[in-house]
Amino acid sequence: MQPQESKGQVLIVEDDTDLRQALSQVLAEEGYRVGGAEHGRHALEQLRDGVRPCLILLDLTMPVMNGWQFREEQRHDPDLASIPVVVISAGANLPEQVAPLGIRDYIRKPIQLGQLLATVQRYCQDEGCGDASA
Numbered sequence: 001m002q003p004q005e006s007k008g009q010v011l012i013v014e015d016d017t018d019l020r021q022a023l024s025q026v027l028a029e030e031g032y033r034v035g036g037a038e039h040g041r042h043a044l045e046q047l048r049d050g051v052r053p054c055l056i057l058l059d060l061t062m063p064v065m066n067g068w069q070f071r072e073e074q075r076h077d078p079d080l081a082s083i084p085v086v087v088i089s090a091g092a093n094l095p096e097q098v099a100p101l102g103i104r105d106y107i108r109k110p111i112q113l114g115q116l117l118a119t120v121q122r123y124c125q126d127e128g129c130g131d132a133s134a
Helices: 017-029 040-048 067-075 094-101 113-123
Strands: 009-013 033-037 055-059 085-089 106-108
Touching (some): 040 055, 055 067, 055 113, 067 085
Parallel strands (some): 009 033, 009 055
């Protein structure tokens, strides 16, 4: 059996190690290349070092640098601003919370597998999306 061709790269920014690993495993099994960061500062370091995912899955409540702080930094960095972000959160009033961040999509915790896969697929359709060389 031939290895499945990559569907693109996803960066999961989530402080819950078990959830980050579970999401990584599910997406990897679907053919995505997956990176992880335990907080926003770590994610920014990876992005500034050349990681270019087709999508960032972003938790809002994290230590060190939370999702709001990460998004503020990302939006003001011309090299990173165009990378799409989908919030993953258990918080109430998510539409109101994500709108000021310039984010349209969110996935509510507990995460429904079908919604996760459909959302990621929507952002990672382009061939070569998420190449580090891009």
